[in-house]
Amino acid sequence: AQSVTQLGSHVSVSEGALVLLRCNYSSSVPPYLFWYVQYPNQGLQLLLKYTSAATLVKGINGFEAEFKKSETSFHLTKPSAHMSDAAEYFCAARGGGSNYKLTFGKGTLLTVNP
């Protein structure tokens, strides 16, 4: 069974600082991996996804993530935080083939200080 672990339920950065949100997965097969962002009282918006092509994935709003199989990690980064980045971020994984159920991490709340 898949599991996704997000280290740090709350990350606080200053505006303009590097954003690093950590995600580790546990899977017997290389999974598809996703990062979603959720603003208060809204659904989830896809930031980026890894589907076994390039290991460095670029997403929207300046975010990117690197798939590292040796570390079973898929950490999300952004070089310079913006106030509008403040939100909840979820890492998710799904298996290949017909197994398309997503397994979510517990989420990381990002706050950006002025």
Add this chain to the structure above:
Amino acid sequence: GAVVSQHPSRVICKSGTSVKIECRSLDFQATTMFWYRQFPKQSLMLMATSNEGSKATYEQGVEKDKFLINHASLTLSTLTVTSAHPEDSSFYICSATPGTIYEQYFGPGTRLTVT
């Protein structure tokens, strides 16, 4: 493209009544739709997976008689919370996918409050 809507966005109902939530894929045909529940400050919990024209597959611990799911067409799935109780108050989110190789597209969510 790939827009999913939910209706209503917010609903308040009395204990013991039933409430229906609609999930629509607006610009694609969704072979599969998912229903999630999210408690405050927590992650999404998958409740069930529904395929058009088939019975929904419920996750362990989810009462299928309480949470009725109908996926009558390739663009519409409904979740009916029957005999709602205050503990059913939550944020319900649906997602849809046009096929297994694609990611899920999420709706904006429905806030249910049972008084």
